[in-house]
Amino acid sequence: MSRVLADRLKQLQDSIAAACARVGRPEKSVQLIVVTKTAPPEDIKEVIRLGCTELGENRVQRLRQVAEDINAFLAENAENPDIPKEVHWHMIGHLQRNKVKAALKYSRLIHSVDTLRLAEEINSCAYHLGQHVDVLLQVNCSGEPQKYGVPVGAAMYMAEQIATMPNLRLIGLMTMAPLTMDKDRVRACFARAREIFEEIRAEKVVGSKFKHLSMGMSQDYPIAIEEGATMLRIGSALFA
Numbered sequence: 289m290s291r292v293l294a295d296r297l298k299q300l301q302d303s304i305a306a307a308c309a310r311v312g313r314p315e316k317s318v319q320l321i322v323v324t325k326t327a328p329p330e331d332i333k334e335v336i337r338l339g340c341t342e343l344g345e346n347r348v349q350r351l352r353q354v355a356e357d358i359n360a361f362l363a364e365n366a367e368n369p370d371i372p373k374e375v376h377w378h379m380i381g382h383l384q385r386n387k388v389k390a391a392l393k394y395s396r397l398i399h400s401v402d403t404l405r406l407a408e409e410i411n412s413c414a415y416h417l418g419q420h421v422d423v424l425l426q427v428n429c430s431g432e433p434q435k436y437g438v439p440v441g442a443a444m445y446m447a448e449q450i451a452t453m454p455n456l457r458l459i460g461l462m463t464m465a466p467l468t469m470d471k472d473r474v475r476a477c478f479a480r481a482r483e484i485f486e487e488i489r490a491e492k493v494v495g496s497k498f499k500h501l502s503m504g505m506s507q508d509y510p511i512a513i514e515e516g517a518t519m520l521r522i523g524s525a526l527f528a
């Protein structure tokens with residue numbers, strides 16, 4: 289067993305708890321999604337043994353492979369009380385419409401809905417599978433043109449549209465901060481996401497399930513927590 293991974297996870301959990309304490313939020317209000325895109329299979333199994341059950345991948349092909357591998361691992365260890373019975377996968381990266389079906393098969397939540405056409409495709413696939421699918425709307429709060437996500441000014445309209453799709457449940461927003469050492473810019477981005485989130489919630493176009501803000505990665509999660517994140521997506525802080 290890798291002490292390193294256990295130690296890093298402990299440090300991360302302590303740091304998350306400290307950030308929550310600074311702003312008077314309960315620790316349980318923040319969910320850690322462990323991003324496994326760079327992790328070898330043994331490390332993924334190790335974090336699962338350590339109790340992490342919310343896992344994220346950013347590419348469908350890899351999601352499929354890793355999820356199958358982990359399913360086999362969980363099945364082999366079904367009688368082992370030290371290993372969780374199930375894990376949940378989050379699709380956090382840009383999703384192409386021709387990959388939606390596979391994404392739905394393996395993921396519990398799609399964080400990266402960034403166009404109406406993608407939302408419609410997910411809704412249609414979900415209908416044919418007889419499912420209801422939880423999704424987040426990805427908003428581009430940094431204004432960087434190379435980033436995925438709908439522009440801030442279009443977020444309300446997009447949320448209204450997605451809310452009308454019967455097989456989708458819009459449960460919140462996702463955003464990514466700019467890649468910069470400038471903490472003020474990072475904070476401004478997360479604060480903007482929070483504002484839009486509150487505006488959408490106040491408009492009542494979305495249901496009571498609209499309560500998640502997926503933001504914060506290895507470099508910026510303490511700021512994200514301070515600005516109201518409910519889901520953190522963290523990879524390199526654990527697997528570097």
Ligand SMILES: *Cc1c(COP(=O)(O)O)cnc(C)c1O
Nearest residue numbers: 323346380505506521522523524
């Ligand atoms: C890789 C990735 C993360 C995790 O980033 P780290 O810096 O490794 O913590 C979070 N969100 C998305 C969309 C990613 O692709």
